[in-house]
Amino acid sequence: MDCLESILHFKYSVLYLQGKLFGSDRESVDKAQSEFVSLVDKFFEIHPDLISERQYRTSRDNSDYFLVVLETAIESVKNKGKR
Numbered sequence: 893m894d895c896l897e898s899i900l901h902f903k904y905s906v907l908y909l910q911g912k913l914f915g916s917d918r919e920s921v922d923k924a925q926s927e928f929v930s931l932v933d934k935f936f937e938i939h940p941d942l943i944s945e946r947q948y949r950t951s952r953d954n955s956d957y958f959l960v961v962l963e964t965a966i967e968s969v970k971n972k973g974k975r
Contacts, residue, residue: 895939896969902935903962910955932958942968 893901909931912924929952936948942965943951951958 896966896973898938899942899962899965899969902931903959903966905931906955906959906962913955928955928958935962939965 906928909924909928912920913928915921915924932948932951935958936943943961947957947961951961
């Protein structure tokens, strides 16, 4: 899997989890939150050049913010490919 595919995988995973993050079943929400934090952690581990420490810390608590970080990373990778 190349870099762009990897980032897109994270994006789609977050979009899938967002519906569960805002549900009414507390147990499901807690499980989704745990999965979400694991995704952010994994992204930071795999792509440390695409996310700053500050963005990482903020992303762990805010799925919308993490999606913005992912979109920025996607554009950055696409622009590098055009050079």
